[in-house]
Amino acid sequence: MALVALVLAMIATVNTRAADAQGAGSWVDYGQGRVRLVSATAAAAGDRLLLGLHYVIAPGWEIYWRSPGEAGYPTTVDWTGSDNLRAGDLQWPLPRRFRLLGVETYGYKDEVVLPIHALVERQDQGVKVRGEARFLTCNEVCVPHTVNLALDLPAGHATLSPYATLLNRFQSRVPQSDTHLGLTLERAEIVVTPKGEWLRVAMRSDEPLRAPDVLVEGPREFVFSTPATRLTGDGRGAVVDVPVAASVLASTNVSLVGKPLTLTLVDGDRAREVATVPVPGAIDAAVDGSLLAMVLIALLGGLILNVMPCVLPVLAVKVLAVVDHAGNSRRATRIGFLASAGGIVATFLLLAAVLAGVRAAGVAIGWGFQFQQPLFIAAMALVITFFAATLLGWFEIRLPAALAGAVGRPTTDHRLGTSFLTGMFATILATPCSAPFVGTAVGFALSRGPWEIVAMFAAMGLGMAAPYIAVALVPRIVEWFPRPGRWMLVVRQVMAVALVATVVWLVSVLAVQVSTLAAVVLAVLLSATLLLLAWRHRAAAPRRRWLTLAAMSLAVVTIVAPAIHKAETALTIPDARWVAFDPGSIAGHVAEGRIVFVDVTADWCVTCKVNKELVLNRGAVAEILADARVVAMRADWTRPDERIARYLEGFRRFGIPFNAVYGRQAPGGIALPELLREDVVVAAIRQAGGAALAARQ
Amino acid sequence: MRQAFLGLAGLIAIIAAFVLVRPDVLERLGEQPVLEGQVQHFAATRTLRATPDLAWRDIDGNDVRIVDFAGKVLLVNFWATWCAPCVRELPSMNRLQAKLAAEGLQVVAINVDTGGRYAAEPYVQRLALDRLSLYLDPRSAVSRAMGVSVMPTSFLIDRRGREIGRLEGGAEWDSDEAVALIRYYLRRAA
Numbered sequence: 001m002a003l004v005a006l007v008l009a010m011i012a013t014v015n016t017r018a019a020d021a022q023g024a025g026s027w028v029d030y031g032q033g034r035v036r037l038v039s040a041t042a043a044a045a046g047d048r049l050l051l052g053l054h055y056v057i058a059p060g061w062e063i064y065w066r067s068p069g070e071a072g073y074p075t076t077v078d079w080t081g082s083d084n085l086r087a088g089d090l091q092w093p094l095p096r097r098f099r100l101l102g103v104e105t106y107g108y109k110d111e112v113v114l115p116i117h118a119l120v121e122r123q124d125q126g127v128k129v130r131g132e133a134r135f136l137t138c139n140e141v142c143v144p145h146t147v148n149l150a151l152d153l154p155a156g157h158a159t160l161s162p163y164a165t166l167l168n169r170f171q172s173r174v175p176q177s178d179t180h181l182g183l184t185l186e187r188a189e190i191v192v193t194p195k196g197e198w199l200r201v202a203m204r205s206d207e208p209l210r211a212p213d214v215l216v217e218g219p220r221e222f223v224f225s226t227p228a229t230r231l232t233g234d235g236r237g238a239v240v241d242v243p244v245a246a247s248v249l250a251s252t253n254v255s256l257v258g259k260p261l262t263l264t265l266v267d268g269d270r271a272r273e274v275a276t277v278p279v280p281g282a283i284d285a286a287v288d289g290s291l292l293a294m295v296l297i298a299l300l301g302g303l304i305l306n307v308m309p310c311v312l313p314v315l316a317v318k319v320l321a322v323v324d325h326a327g328n329s330r331r332a333t334r335i336g337f338l339a340s341a342g343g344i345v346a347t348f349l350l351l352a353a354v355l356a357g358v359r360a361a362g363v364a365i366g367w368g369f370q371f372q373q374p375l376f377i378a379a380m381a382l383v384i385t386f387f388a389a390t391l392l393g394w395f396e397i398r399l400p401a402a403l404a405g406a407v408g409r410p411t412t413d414h415r416l417g418t419s420f421l422t423g424m425f426a427t428i429l430a431t432p433c434s435a436p437f438v439g440t441a442v443g444f445a446l447s448r449g450p451w452e453i454v455a456m457f458a459a460m461g462l463g464m465a466a467p468y469i470a471v472a473l474v475p476r477i478v479e480w481f482p483r484p485g486r487w488m489l490v491v492r493q494v495m496a497v498a499l500v501a502t503v504v505w506l507v508s509v510l511a512v513q514v515s516t517l518a519a520v521v522l523a524v525l526l527s528a529t530l531l532l533l534a535w536r537h538r539a540a541a542p543r544r545r546w547l548t549l550a551a552m553s554l555a556v557v558t559i560v561a562p563a564i565h566k567a568e569t570a571l572t573i574p575d576a577r578w579v580a581f582d583p584g585s586i587a588g589h590v591a592e593g594r595i596v597f598v599d600v601t602a603d604w605c606v607t608c609k610v611n612k613e614l615v616l617n618r619g620a621v622a623e624i625l626a627d628a629r630v631v632a633m634r635a636d637w638t639r640p641d642e643r644i645a646r647y648l649e650g651f652r653r654f655g656i657p658f659n660a661v662y663g664r665q666a667p668g669g670i671a672l673p674e675l676l677r678e679d680v681v682v683a684a685i686r687q688a689g690g691a692a693l694a695a696r697q
Numbered sequence: 698m699r700q701a702f703l704g705l706a707g708l709i710a711i712i713a714a715f716v717l718v719r720p721d722v723l724e725r726l727g728e729q730p731v732l733e734g735q736v737q738h739f740a741a742t743r744t745l746r747a748t749p750d751l752a753w754r755d756i757d758g759n760d761v762r763i764v765d766f767a768g769k770v771l772l773v774n775f776w777a778t779w780c781a782p783c784v785r786e787l788p789s790m791n792r793l794q795a796k797l798a799a800e801g802l803q804v805v806a807i808n809v810d811t812g813g814r815y816a817a818e819p820y821v822q823r824l825a826l827d828r829l830s831l832y833l834d835p836r837s838a839v840s841r842a843m844g845v846s847v848m849p850t851s852f853l854i855d856r857r858g859r860e861i862g863r864l865e866g867g868a869e870w871d872s873d874e875a876v877a878l879i880r881y882y883l884r885r886a887a
Contacts, residue, residue: 031846068779070781071778071779071780071781071784072779072780072781073779102785103781105781136779136780138780138781138782140782140866140867141782141847141848141849141865141866141867142777142779142780142781142782142783142847142848142849143846143847143848144777144848248778248819248820248823249819
């Protein structure tokens with residue numbers, strides 16, 4: 001009997017310690033769930049222990065992540081009272097998002113284990129784990145708890161406890177920062193819109209993304225709400241826009257720019273922690289306008305293209321041709337001009353298709369990219385040289401009638417084909433001229449889908465074709481011009497001069513693009529071609545053939561030559577007061593109270609030069625830019641540059657000229673219109689916080 | 698027999714006189730507070746319960762007790778900045794105070810953040826709680842003594858400092874049913 005009692009007593013003793021012996025403390029029921037301590041090993045062996053805080057939470061209730069969001073607080077544990085234990089920090093498995101009463105929070109529901117890595121101070125001795133856990137659990141109401149948890153681990157062998165699997169499952173869900181799991185942060189920037197600030201996070205993944213998300217932890221002055229996510233390109237990239245708002249604790253006008261953040265990049269079960277500091281991004285001001293407004297802007301932009309020095313000659317020549325042959329039937333004139341309009345629109349649509357395709361492939365491309373290719377510059381220069389020669393009457397080789405008409409030979413030929421090609425030619429000449437509004441419209445289009453691109457380019461085409469359509473509708477316009485006479489010759493010569501001037505700056509662009517030597521070679525070749533043509537014009541028939549051949553071969557060489565030569569690595573040295581483009585340093589300058597003026601330009605950009613001559617290098621603006629409190633930054637896009645392309649992309653702009661002003665009151669940057677005006681620039685500087693600078697003007 | 702009859706008649710006369718002079722008593726005999734909508738979880742105590750004589754602090758550090766508000770009906774609310782439902786109902790309490798102050802109501806919102814004034818003040822300013830004073834119970838002494846386990850919890854206290862009932866959870870305190878409930882208790886002369 002006594003023996004039975006003894007045995008039973010022993011069994012009872014063993015059983016009450018059964019839970020502990022197996023590596024888990026007793027459950028503490030706190031009303032909305034229960035919690036206990038667990039260990040991966042049944043005994044303490046060696047110098048390390050993997051422990052865990054194991055919650056089983058009642059349905060509907062949640063506990064909080066280490067950054068709970070707008071309200072709440074996370075679990076904290078006080079380990080004093082433990083013996084032979086040095087506990088590390090709590091680890092946090094990837095939480096879920098919850099919206100509690102309209103407030104965005106991060107936390108856990110149903111079940112979670114918070115792993116703790118601990119050190120055993122004296123090996124080969126048992127460990128007493130005592131933790132006072134303070135945590136908050138909420139449903140529609142909040143209930144704060146402080147519970148005392150206990151777990152005893154005897155010294156022994158490191159056999160796994162039944163809870164090892166559980167612990168490992170949650171340990172593997174803790175986002176790491178050193179293993180990238182195929183997730184990379186491309187950039188984090190602050191985008192300012194009329195509705196407030198957004199944190200725009202661009203991430204890439206090795207495998208296609210399924211459900212990308214970003215959890216943001218930042219200073220307590222900010223709260224982050226539910227983001228909007230969109231996949232990019234081939235599904236391996238995502239852009240996550242997180243709305244940023246000032247929290248209750250913020251003083252006025254704080255910006256997230258330059259503040260350290262911890263981002264957790266998430267895709268399903270993969271999660272990676274990244275520390276970053278966001279840079280200024282874009283102002284999404286009016287670009288979010290309706291499609292209709294943008295179409296109108298595109299139309300206007302296209303119309304203005306006609307006045308650009310590269311395009312005007314084509315229109316002029318066509319009109320002159322009609323004036324010259326006033327005897328043409330109205331119908332013929334109509335058809336001719338309509339066909340040209342068609343050529344313009346068709347070329348724009350072709351451009352749209354190409355750009356849409358390229359964008360869909362995810363390549364960062366902008367308007368004017370073609371001018372970053374030396375081959376294109378050389379070819380363009382050659383074509384314009386021939387055009388000029390034609391206007392001067394030196395080029396009379398009998399090309400197929402269609403081409404002849406296209407390059408502006410005075411001709412009565414208003415057949416469809418000819419006129420159509422004239423339109424195409426005009427458009428090709430127009431591509432490098434980023435007129436006002438064109439850049440905005442293209443930026444809008446390239447940031448949207450293929451249909452918007454088509455719509456915008458069609459609108460631009462119509463705008464540019466407008467004068468041709470006008471003449472087609474009212475052929476009598478032509479009769480307003482004076483009678484044919486010497487003046488036409490003068491106009492042609494003036495146009496030719498304009499074209500030669502165009503060639504000259506194209507050559508200068510090549511000088512920067514490739515090298516001075518290449519530019520000189522091209523200039524020599526082109527001049528030679530021009531002289532040959534002039535000579536040919538005056539020469540007698542037999543020589544002509546020979547000279548024609550010479551001119552043609554020279555033409556081929558001209559195109560090929562610059563491409564062979566390797567580009568020199570050094571780009572132009574900026575003016576003394578302009579520093580090299582460095583978007584990462586903008587935040588630093590702004591924080592130190594300076595104004596930053598960014599000028600994105602290229603040697604092939606005519607409008608940029610106009611801006612410089614009229615505004616940037618003169619008067620009030622020049623004075624401001626020379627001030628020590630202003631950092632004038634120049635980004636040279638003469639050659640392809642991914643960094644500049646992405647910078648422009650951030651402002652939803654894809655062409656140049658582009659200028660932006662940054663300051664204390666505009667850390668995200670104020671984007672300026674393409675055509676600068678002194679008062680606009682000064683006003684923007686004032687708005688960014690440079691009132692003192694602007695006031696002197 | 699005659700005496701008994703006279704006695705009964707006298708009693709009826711007295712009751713009748715009383716009812717004529719104080720007709721509201723008759724009205725109120727059958728009246729119950731209506732607990733619906735926002736205040737459906739209001740739990741009235743069976744018998745009025747004395748409240749603990751503990752002090753909390755105002756922002757100047759002075760002790761404040763329930764007895765300091767004798768003569769007023771109190772809505773004592775415990776809130777914290779980490780408690781979303783608590784913060785959410787504070788503006789409605791501000792409006793309630795504006796509405797019923799003249800009728801003898803005093804809303805007492807006591808914050809239990811361990812960070813005290815520095816944690817709570819930004820919220821008071823952000824939410825523009827102009828009719829409420831900021832009271833602090835940073836060690837949760839008073840809230841625990843009053844048996845608060847759920848946040849937020851609001852207590853209705855009568856003019857003599859006794860607990861009429863409590864509501865666990867948040868509510869829109871300037872809703873019709875909440876105002877009606879409080880008016881019910883305001884009208885009862887203590």
